Structures are given as C-alpha cells and as structure tokens.
Amino acid sequence: MAAGVWCRPGVGAPVAFVHGLEDTWAGWLPLAGALAGNRTCYALDLPWRAGSAHGWCHRKTPGAVLRDVLTSLPERPAAVVGHSFGANAVLELSADDGLPSSVESVALLAPFFRPQTLQVNWDLHANALAGVRRVMTAGLRLRLGERATQMDDDLLDAMAGTVIDRIGPVGFGAFFRSFVATTDLTLSTVDTPVLVLVGADDECLRGERATALSAALPVAKLGIRPHYTHFCHVEQTEAVAAELDEFLDSHSTLHPLAGART
Numbered sequence: 001m002a003a004g005v006w007c008r009p010g011v012g013a014p015v016a017f018v019h020g021l022e023d024t025w026a027g028w029l030p031l032a033g034a035l036a037g038n039r040t041c042y043a044l045d046l047p048w049r050a051g052s053a054h055g056w057c058h059r060k061t062p063g064a065v066l067r068d069v070l071t072s073l074p075e076r077p078a079a080v081v082g083h084s085f086g087a088n089a090v091l092e093l094s095a096d097d098g099l100p101s102s103v104e105s106v107a108l109l110a111p112f113f114r115p116q117t118l119q120v121n122w123d124l125h126a127n128a129l130a131g132v133r134r135v136m137t138a139g140l141r142l143r144l145g146e147r148a149t150q151m152d153d154d155l156l157d158a159m160a161g162t163v164i165d166r167i168g169p170v171g172f173g174a175f176f177r178s179f180v181a182t183t184d185l186t187l188s189t190v191d192t193p194v195l196v197l198v199g200a201d202d203e204c205l206r207g208e209r210a211t212a213l214s215a216a217l218p219v220a221k222l223g224i225r226p227h228y229t230h231f232c233h234v235e236q237t238e239a240v241a242a243e244l245d246e247f248l249d250s251h252s253t254l255h256p257l258a259g260a261r262t
Helices: 025-034 062-071 085-095 122-144 153-184 208-216 237-250
Strands: 004-008 011-018 039-045 079-083 105-109 194-199 220-225
Touching (some): 004 025, 011 025, 025 039, 025 237, 062 085, 079 085, 085 105, 085 153, 105 237, 122 153, 153 208, 194 237, 208 220, 220 237
Parallel strands (some): 011 039, 079 105, 105 194
Antiparallel strands (some): 004 039
C-alpha cells in the first residue's frame, strides 16, 4: 500500500496531482511541464497504480488514502488536481472536509458522478464495467501511440481484457463503490473553489451526470470542452494547462505565475 511521490521543486504554491485507476504518477509529467513558470509539483504514486492488487481498498476509502498521502508531503499543497478515479478521491475528501487547510483550490479532470436517477442494480454494474473497459482501451491506445494504429482491433481488445483481468473484482469493486457513493457525498457545503474539466463525449460526466454534479456541487466551475478526451491532461495538455494556470492563479494568495508560460 506504500505510496511515493515525484517532486519538481519550483516557486509559488505547491500543486499535488492525483492519478487515476491503473495509471501512474508519470502520466502527469506532460501537464506539469506545460504549466506556467516554475510551479512546485508533486505527482503522487498511489496504491491504485497500474499493476496493483488493490488490497488497499479493504482498509481505507480512496479519500482516506489520499488524505494520508497529502499530509505526508514535505509541504502542504495549495492546490490538488485529480484525474478520473483520482479526481473522485479528491471529491470524496472535499466532501468530508478532509483536505489540508492549505488547499486553496481543486481541479477535477474527467471525474465520474452518479445521479439519483441511476439506480444501483446489476445493469448499472455491467454498464460501469463496460465503461471502465472502454477507458482502459483508450489508455492503451494512448500509451501505444503510433503502434496502436497498426494494431488489429481484436488484439487491442484482448490487451484491454488483460488489464481488466488484472484490475479484477477487487479493483473494480473499489471503483464501483466510489461511483455509487458520489450521489450521497455532502457536496453542497464545499467552499473550496473547484474547477471541473471534461470532454463533451466523455461518458464519465456526460448529460445528466454533469447536470447532477453541478447541482450537487454549486461552488464548482464546470468546463465541458468538445475537443477534450478522457485523458485530456495528456492529449490536450496545452489547453488544459492554460485553463489550470488561470484557475490556480485566480485562487492563489501568492504571486501569479501565468505571465511566464513555458
């Protein structure tokens, strides 16, 4: 369950990055490099990383795991940025008022949310599993790059199946519990500024899901971008960095860094 951290020392308010399910801290390197100036960045290596057996979820919720890691950093973060499953760990921690008091803003990239109209049944379970498989397939395509365009669809599907088998019932169970629980999070009292960025075609937060999250989390600024993918922090890095820079600077008590974009 041990978690580590990659740090890029810099100036200004520290930013902590929280990766998604079956991802790694290294997925944040493009975005960290594209942010303005020389921000101090902490990319967390969390127990839901790629290849995990996911035993962590028998002991703690994602939010509780994240709280422990954030409090173990050498300096308290002024902002926390999460992606997908990691974004929902941040959301859970925000609802529980468990973020470090130093946090001035939060950004959620491609989070998921369950409206009350989505009943928890076996159909929802099956649809959620199919959705996770699609996300894992997209992640494989991204990591394979040009090789994916030359690969047979059946082979790519088989590779995605291997990832799903590796996640297994335990890892998927952690995801599904987190997804189901979003409806019952106490979000109306969250007063930390929140930026939500998601692609218009991203099923994680599309249609009524986005509407429901906006209603539940009134403090959030929701940005639905037609060109963003689920992995927008990697595939649309510059655009996401520009939005993130503006948001972080607008809610920072320190000197803005946006005038020195790299």
